[in-house]
Amino acid sequence: MGIGRPDLTVAIGDWQLANPIMTASGTFGYGAEFADFVNLNRLGAIVVKGVSVKPRIGNPPPRIVETACGMLNAIGLENPGIEKFLTDKIPQLKKYTCGIVVNILGDSLEEYCTLAERLNETDITAIEVNISCPNVKKGGVAFGTDAKMVYDVTRCVRERSDKPIIMKLSPNVTDIAAMAAAAEEGGANAVSLINTLLGMAIDIRARRPKLANKVGGLSGPAIKPIALRMVWQVAQRVKIPVIGIGGISTVEDVVEFLLAGATAIQIGTANLVNPKAAEELIDGLENYLLENKIASVKELINGLIT
Amino acid sequence: MGIGRPDLTVAIGDWQLANPIMTASGTFGYGAEFADFVNLNRLGAIVVKGVSVKPRIGNPPPRIVETACGMLNAIGLENPGIEKFLTDKIPQLKKYTCGIVVNILGDSLEEYCTLAERLNETDITAIEVNISCPNVKKGGVAFGTDAKMVYDVTRCVRERSDKPIIMKLSPNVTDIAAMAAAAEEGGANAVSLINTLLGMAIDIRARRPKLANKVGGLSGPAIKPIALRMVWQVAQRVKIPVIGIGGISTVEDVVEFLLAGATAIQIGTANLVNPKAAEELIDGLENYLLENKIASVKELINGLIT
Amino acid sequence: MTNYKKTKHQLKGEIKNISCGDEYCRITIEAPAMCQVAEPGQFVMVRAAEEKSNDPLFRRPFSIHQVADGLLTIIFKIVGRGTRNLAKMKTAELLDVIGPLGKGFHVANMQRHYLVGGGMGIAPMHFLAESIYKQHPESEIIALLGARTAKELDAFAHLNSLGYLQVATSTDDGTSGHHGLVIDLLEQSVAARGSGAVYCCGPGPMMKAIALFCKDKKMPCQVSLETVMACGVGACLGCAVSGADVIGDGYLHVCKDGPVFEAAKIWV
Amino acid sequence: MTNYKKTKHQLKGEIKNISCGDEYCRITIEAPAMCQVAEPGQFVMVRAAEEKSNDPLFRRPFSIHQVADGLLTIIFKIVGRGTRNLAKMKTAELLDVIGPLGKGFHVANMQRHYLVGGGMGIAPMHFLAESIYKQHPESEIIALLGARTAKELDAFAHLNSLGYLQVATSTDDGTSGHHGLVIDLLEQSVAARGSGAVYCCGPGPMMKAIALFCKDKKMPCQVSLETVMACGVGACLGCAVSGADVIGDGYLHVCKDGPVFEAAKIWV
Numbered sequence A, B: 001m002g003i004g005r006p007d008l009t010v011a012i013g014d015w016q017l018a019n020p021i022m023t024a025s026g027t028f029g030y031g032a033e034f035a036d037f038v039n040l041n042r043l044g045a046i047v048v049k050g051v052s053v054k055p056r057i058g059n060p061p062p063r064i065v066e067t068a069c070g071m072l073n074a075i076g077l078e079n080p081g082i083e084k085f086l087t088d089k090i091p092q093l094k095k096y097t098c099g100i101v102v103n104i105l106g107d108s109l110e111e112y113c114t115l116a117e118r119l120n121e122t123d124i125t126a127i128e129v130n131i132s133c134p135n136v137k138k139g140g141v142a143f144g145t146d147a148k149m150v151y152d153v154t155r156c157v158r159e160r161s162d163k164p165i166i167m168k169l170s171p172n173v174t175d176i177a178a179m180a181a182a183a184e185e186g187g188a189n190a191v192s193l194i195n196t197l198l199g200m201a202i203d204i205r206a207r208r209p210k211l212a213n214k215v216g217g218l219s220g221p222a223i224k225p226i227a228l229r230m231v232w233q234v235a236q237r238v239k240i241p242v243i244g245i246g247g248i249s250t251v252e253d254v255v256e257f258l259l260a261g262a263t264a265i266q267i268g269t270a271n272l273v274n275p276k277a278a279e280e281l282i283d284g285l286e287n288y289l290l291e292n293k294i295a296s297v298k299e300l301i302n303g304l305i306t
Numbered sequence C, D: 001m002t003n004y005k006k007t008k009h010q011l012k013g014e015i016k017n018i019s020c021g022d023e024y025c026r027i028t029i030e031a032p033a034m035c036q037v038a039e040p041g042q043f044v045m046v047r048a049a050e051e052k053s054n055d056p057l058f059r060r061p062f063s064i065h066q067v068a069d070g071l072l073t074i075i076f077k078i079v080g081r082g083t084r085n086l087a088k089m090k091t092a093e094l095l096d097v098i099g100p101l102g103k104g105f106h107v108a109n110m111q112r113h114y115l116v117g118g119g120m121g122i123a124p125m126h127f128l129a130e131s132i133y134k135q136h137p138e139s140e141i142i143a144l145l146g147a148r149t150a151k152e153l154d155a156f157a158h159l160n161s162l163g164y165l166q167v168a169t170s171t172d173d174g175t176s177g178h179h180g181l182v183i184d185l186l187e188q189s190v191a192a193r194g195s196g197a198v199y200c201c202g203p204g205p206m207m208k209a210i211a212l213f214c215k216d217k218k219m220p221c222q223v224s225l226e227t228v229m230a231c232g233v234g235a236c237l238g239c240a241v242s243g244a245d246v247i248g249d250g251y252l253h254v255c256k257d258g259p260v261f262e263a264a265k266i267w268v
C-alpha cells in the first residue's frame, strides 16, 4: 500500500461516496450556510434540513436549550415545503459535487409517498426518511416507534422512487434493531441512526418548560454512547448499510462508529459548535488511517472484536 | 408564613420522609462508605446497592468508562447475596435513622418473590425493585421492557411484602408511562425512574468495547433531559408517587424534577463525583425554599405550568 | 465558486489585551480578516469551554464593540459559566471565534443619529458611532446610554472621549445622569434637537417602548435583538423570534435576519 | 457515632505552590486534616473540571507524594484533559480534593527496604521513604527508579537529596543510570546487598516481573495498582481488578482493598 493516500471511499448500494462523512439533517441548513467554513464539495454528502409537503413555520420560540454536553431542540421542522424547495434550493444544491441527500417528513403515509415521488424527478443523490414524526392518523404515535408503520413508510417510499432510500430511525424505542429490520424488509437501501432522544428542561423560575413545545430532541456528545450502542445492535441485525449518527465530534468518535458497523456517519450538533467540524473530520480520518497504516477506511467498518 | 424553616417532608404512601433527597442504588454503597462525608441521618433515605438471592461477583473489569458529562457502568450487580446482606449489612444499616430502601434484582419472577419475602421480616423501610435485569426464562428480555412482566413482578413482590414497594423503571422502552401504569396496577406504592440508558464505548486502538461486558448503563448529567421528560410523562399517567432519578447534581435539577411531578428524587452519579452531594442538595433545597419564600417543598411537586 | 468572497471567518485570535473586573470583561483579539468585513451591529460567536470539553456546549454570541487595525474588541458582562470561563483567559492565549455574523445596523443617510443603548446593549455602539462618523462626518451623533446604576456604565466610559459623539446617560437609581429611563432622554433630545435615525440595543421592554415612540414620531428605528443561539449562521433555526407578522412570513431568525431589524418588523 | 473519627476528608485546599512544565506538574496544597491521617501509598482524588462543568466528569486519582507541615503534594504527568486542566491552575486557587483514600503501603519491620518505582509510579516513594525512615531510622532504604528516559526522572530529582535514601536509576534509553529495566537494578542490589522488603509502583508488566522475582527470592512484596476510578471510596465497585483468586474472593477493588496489595494477592 506504500505511501499513497488512504482510500476514504465507501459505498451505500450503488452510491459511491468520496468519504464516509455526511452532515446531519437540520444541523447544516442547505449547505450554503457553511460555504464560508467548509469546502462543501469535499463532503461525503450533505443531508439537508427536513422537507415536508406543505411549508411549515415551525414551533414558537424558545426552540433550543443547552444541556450538559448536549442540547435540546424543538425546531418544529420549519421548512419551505417541497415545491419551494424544488424551485429555490435544488438549483443551488446542484452546484455542489458532493452527494445531496434530501430528508423528508410527513404527517401521514401519503405525505411520505408524495415527497418521494416529487424528489424522484430531481437529480438528488438519495432520500433520507425521517420517521420520528407523529402519525396524525394513528393518534400521534411516531411512525418510527412501530415496526409495522416503519415497514409501511419504507414500502411506499420505495415504490415511488428509484433513489437510494435511507430510513432514519428513532432511538425512542425498546428495540431499534427490530425497526431496522422492518426498514430492510420494506426495501430500504440503508438505515441511519439515531435521531434525537426525547427530552425536557424546565425553567424553575417561570415553572414552565424551557421549550415552547414542552419537549424536544436531545443531541450532542451526551448521547454518543447510546447512539453507538444502537448502531452496533442494528449493524448486527441487518445486511443493508448503517449510517451512524449521534454526538460525533472527534476522529475517535468517527472510528468508533465505523468499528461498530457503520458504513458512513453523519455530523450533527458538532457543526453548530464548530462550523468546520465536518471538513476537519475528513482530514482527521485520513490522517488517522495514514498514521495507523490502514489502506482503506473500509477496513474499519465492522471491525469491532467482541 | 414567617421566618420559620421550610417544611421539607414528603410522603410516599404512609412513609414520611424527612426530605425528598435519597441516594440512588449502586452509587452510595451501603451508606457507610459515605459516613465521612455526609451525615447519613439527614438523608431522606439511603437506597442500597442491589441485592440478589445468590451472591454475585459481578462483571470482569473494565467496568466503568467516562463519557461526555456522564459515565457508563457495567458493574454486573456485584453483591453479597441476600443472606450475607441480612447478617452483615442490615445491623449496620439499622443504626441510621433515615429511611433504608433495599434495591432487589432477580433473574426470574421467583427470585424477586424470594427477596421480597426475606426482606419483609426485617425492619427496613421500603423495597425498590430493579427490573432492568434480563429475565433468563424469557430469553434475556429485560423485565422492565414488557408491561406484562412489569405487572407480574410487581404483583408477586406486593403479595410477599407489606413494605412500601417502589418499582424502578427502565428507560430503554418506547413507552415508559405504560410500564409505570403496569406497576401501579400491580400494586406498587411508587415508581422510581430512570435506571441507566444502555450505551457503549469502543477502544479504537484495541478495536474492542471499552467495557468487558460490551454494553453498559449510561448515567450522569448527560441523561438528565431524558430522565426529566420521562418523569413528567409518568407523573401525568399514574396516581402513585414518582421518584425522579437521572443526572441530578444541582438544586436546580432537584427543583426541576419536583416541578415535573416527582415526590422525591435520588442522587446517583453525583455522589461519585462529589461525595457530599446528597447533603449539600438538602441544604441547597432548604435555602432555595427560604429564598423563594416557599413554605413547603410539597408546593413544588407537580407545579409545572404547561 | 470563482469570485466567491468569504464574509464569515473562523479563527483562533490571539488575545492582545484582556481586562476583567468582577462584573465585566473586555477582550481584544487579533482578527484582521474579520475586521475587514465587519459591520456595526454584527456579532461574533466565541467558544467558551475548555479545549476538548463539551460543557458548556454552545458558543456565546457577543456584539462587535470595536474594530481597529485588525484588532477586534468585545465587552461582556460575566453572567454564567461561559462568560466566567472567558474571563479567566490570559493575554497571548487564543480565542476561538466565528464571525462577523448576522445583519448589522444600516447607517441611515440622515443628519441626526440617536444611538440608544441599555445595559450591555451599549456594546455595539462604539463601532456604530465610528461608522456613522466615517460616512457622515458632518452629522450629529448622539449616544443615549441607560443602565441600572453608574457602575454598569464604567465599561463604556471611553465613549465620552470620542470627539464626534455626544453622550448622555440615565440610570435607574440616579447615580449617573438622568434619574430614570433612557427613553426619557430620547424624548427630551428629540424635543430639543429634532428627529433622527434611531439605533437601539438593550432589554426587550426598553426597545419596544423606543420602537413605539419612534413609530409615533415617524422616525426610522432599528433594534438589535437577543436570543439563545446555537449555530449563529442560520443553519439550526434555533434562534427564531416572533416578528410583527408571524403567520405571513413565519418566524424571524435572529442570527441570519438580524440581530438588527427594522423596529416595524418586530413591533406594530 | 460518638468517638467516630473521620479518616477521609473533602476539602478545597489552597494551592501553595504549583510548578508545571510541558509534561509534569507538581502541586502543593494546604490540607492539614488530610496530612494528619495520610499514609504512604494512599491517594487523593481531585476534581479536574471547570467549576460547574461536568466534563470531564470523574475526579482524577493521584498518589500522595509527600505530606509535611499540613501541606500535601502530588506530582503528575500531563496526559489528558483532566491533568491539562489542573496544570492551568494558579497559586492561591482552591483544589477540590478528597482523601486520603485506600490502603497504603505497610512498612515492614525489616532492615532493608527496596522502593521500586517506574515512571509516574515513583510519585508515592517520597512519602514512603520518609515513613520508613521515621519508623526504622537504622534500616537501609534503597530507591530504584526506572523510566523511559532521563527527562522523566526530572520531576523526582529531589529524592537524591534525601540523606537517608540511596537512589539508583535505570532508563530504557540509557540517558540516566543503568541502560535497561529497573528489575535489573533490583536483581543486582539483592545480589549485592541481600534481600529486603519490596514496595513497588509502576506499569503492570514491570510490577508483575518484580512480584515474581520476589516470590522466587521469598521477599515480601507490595504492589500499587492503577485502574480507572469513579468514586474512590468503595461505593461504585467500578475499580475491580482480577486478583490471583477471582472465583473464591470475587474481584478486588483497587480504591478500597488497595491500591497497595500484597503481590501474592494479585499474581501467583
Ligand SMILES: Cc1cc2nc3c(=O)[nH]c(=O)nc-3n(C[C@H](O)[C@H](O)[C@H](O)COP(=O)(O)OP(=O)(O)OC[C@H]3O[C@@H](n4cnc5c(N)ncnc54)[C@H](O)[C@@H]3O)c2cc1C
Pocket: C043, C048, C056, C058, C059, C060, C061, C062, C063, C064, C074, C075, C076, C077, C078, C079, C080, C081, C082, C083, C084, C120, C123, C124, C225, C226, C227, C228, C229, C230, C259
Ligand atoms: C447577538 C447577541 C449579541 C450579544 N452581545 C453581547 C455583548 O456584547 N455583551 C454581553 O455582555 N452580552 C451580549 N450578549 C449576551 C451574551 O451572549 C450572554 O450573556 C452570554 O451568552 C451568557 O453566557 P454564559 O455562559 O456566561 O451564561 P449562561 O450560564 O449560559 O446563562 C446566563 C444567562 O445568559 C443567558 N444566555 C445564555 N446563553 C445565551 C445565548 N447564547 N444568547 C443569549 N443569552 C444567553 C441565559 O438565558 C441566562 O439568563 C449578546 C447576545 C446576542 C444574542
Ligand SMILES: Cc1cc2nc3c(=O)[nH]c(=O)nc-3n(C[C@H](O)[C@H](O)[C@H](O)COP(=O)(O)OP(=O)(O)OC[C@H]3O[C@@H](n4cnc5c(N)ncnc54)[C@H](O)[C@@H]3O)c2cc1C
Pocket: D043, D048, D056, D058, D059, D060, D061, D062, D063, D064, D074, D075, D076, D077, D078, D079, D080, D081, D082, D083, D084, D120, D123, D124, D225, D226, D227, D228, D229, D230, D259
Ligand atoms: C491510585 C492511583 C494513583 C495514581 N497516582 C498518580 C500519580 O501520582 N501521578 C500521576 O501522574 N498519575 C497517577 N495516576 C494516574 C492518573 O490518575 C491519570 O494519569 C489521570 O487520571 C489521567 O487523567 P487525564 O484526564 O489527564 O487523562 P484522560 O484524558 O482521562 O486519559 C488519559 C489516559 O489516562 C488514563 N486514565 C484516565 N482516567 C484515569 C483514572 N481515573 N485512573 C487511571 N487512569 C486513568 C486513560 O486510560 C488514558 O490512557 C494514578 C492512578 C491511580 C488509580
Ligand SMILES: Cc1cc2nc3c(=O)[nH]c(=O)nc-3n(C[C@H](O)[C@H](O)[C@H](O)COP(=O)(O)O)c2cc1C
Pocket: A024, A025, A026, A027, A049, A050, A073, A075, A077, A103, A130, A168, A194, A195, A196, A218, A219, A220, A221, A223, A245, A246, A247, A248, A266, A267, A268, A269, A270, C236, C237, C238
Ligand atoms: C437543531 C436540530 C435540527 C434537526 N432537524 C432535523 C430534521 O429536520 N430532520 C431529521 O431527520 N433530523 C433532524 N435533527 C436530528 C439530527 O439530524 C441528528 O439525527 C441528531 O441531532 C443526532 O446527531 P448529533 O448528536 O450529532 O446532533 C436535528 C437536530 C438538531 C440539533
Ligand SMILES: Cc1cc2nc3c(=O)[nH]c(=O)nc-3n(C[C@H](O)[C@H](O)[C@H](O)COP(=O)(O)O)c2cc1C
Pocket: B024, B025, B026, B027, B049, B050, B073, B075, B077, B103, B130, B168, B194, B195, B196, B218, B219, B220, B221, B223, B245, B246, B247, B248, B266, B267, B268, B269, B270, D236, D237, D238
Ligand atoms: C456505578 C453504578 C451502579 C449502579 N447500580 C445499580 C443497582 O445496583 N441497582 C439499580 O437499580 N440501579 C443501579 N444504578 C443506577 C442508578 O441507581 C441510577 O438509576 C442511574 O445511575 C441514574 O441516575 P444518575 O444519573 O443520577 O446516576 C447504578 C448506577 C451506577 C452509576
Ligand code: FES
Pocket: C228, C229, C230, C231, C232, C233, C234, C235, C236, C237, C238, C239, C240, C253, C254, C255, C256
Ligand atoms: S442560531 Fe442557528 S439559525 Fe440562528
Ligand code: FES
Pocket: D228, D229, D230, D231, D232, D233, D234, D235, D236, D237, D238, D239, D240, D253, D254, D255, D256
Ligand atoms: S472507584 Fe468506586 S469502588 Fe473503587
